[in-house]
Amino acid sequence: MTPARPPRTQRELQDVLDARVRAAGPPGPGAAAVAVLRSCEPPRFAQSVLDFTATLDPAAAHAWLADFTRTVYLAGDPRNLAVRLPPAFTSADGEVAWYAPATRPRRRALRLLLRPVSGTLPNGAPPAPAPYTLRVPHGHAPGRWRLTVATDGLTLQRYLVHLGHTLAEALITGVLAPGERIAVTHVPHLGAQPRHPAYLRVHEDVTDTARLRAYTCLEKATARDEQ
Numbered sequence: 001m002t003p004a005r006p007p008r009t010q011r012e013l014q015d016v017l018d019a020r021v022r023a024a025g026p027p028g029p030g031a032a033a034v035a036v037l038r039s040c041e042p043p044r045f046a047q048s049v050l051d052f053t054a055t056l057d058p059a060a061a062h063a064w065l066a067d068f069t070r071t072v073y074l075a076g077d078p079r080n081l082a083v084r085l086p087p088a089f090t091s092a093d094g095e096v097a098w099y100a101p102a103t104r105p106r107r108r109a110l111r112l113l114l115r116p117v118s119g120t121l122p123n124g125a126p127p128a129p130a131p132y133t134l135r136v137p138h139g140h141a142p143g144r145w146r147l148t149v150a151t152d153g154l155t156l157q158r159y160l161v162h163l164g165h166t167l168a169e170a171l172i173t174g175v176l177a178p179g180e181r182i183a184v185t186h187v188p189h190l191g192a193q194p195r196h197p198a199y200l201r202v203h204e205d206v207t208d209t210a211r212l213r214a215y216t217c218l219e220k221a222t223a224r225d226e227q
Contacts, residue, residue: 008193031067034098046132064101073157
């Protein structure tokens with residue numbers, strides 16, 4: 001049996017973060033998206049990230065990527081905004097609305113009307129929430145993926161941030177293809193990640209901002225995952 005690889009060092013995590021900065025390309029004027037959530041069920045939100053990102057034209061997608069897919073998460077009912085501030089995309093059940101990446105002044109009205117998302121993860125302490133499966137829209141590719149999210153210490157908002165970044169950036173950069181499926185699971189901490197994951201989300205540690213931490217790991221599913 002091959003021994004498990006130890007967790008990544010701070011130097012390795014910094015290398016992953018530096019690579020993400022290079023992949024974003026030259027910074028632009030800033031292009032944050034806005035997500036308005038009537039409810040914060042993670043599977044519904046995660047699917048909306050993929051569905052919304054798939055609607056963006058290449059220029060908008062890459063402008064968003066250059067701003068590190070920055071997103072403002074607001075609590076509200078999309079139905080109350082449909083006429084006054086129509087979104088670019090609304091989930092099929094009407095629970096999540098997305099506003100396309102734009103400069104900060106263009107989103108001021110939304111931020112004045114609605115409050116930021118807050119709260120704890122559903123179902124209490126990690127691992128939470130329950131596993132779920134997503135599908136990249138508009139295609140029939142057979143690929144299957146496993147996305148592991150480390151939830152220890154995360155508020156609901158931070159969970160949405162890390163999950164949203166992972167899915168949006170993986171789709172924009174071509175890691176994920178239309179039609180592929182992603183099984184999402186949760187652990188308190190990411191231990192021995194694969195040597196070459198398709199995407200590793202690295203950010204400062206919520207308990208020690210002087211250190212980095214891996215929050216999500218996207219990798220190809222194995223035969224065991226698909227059983």
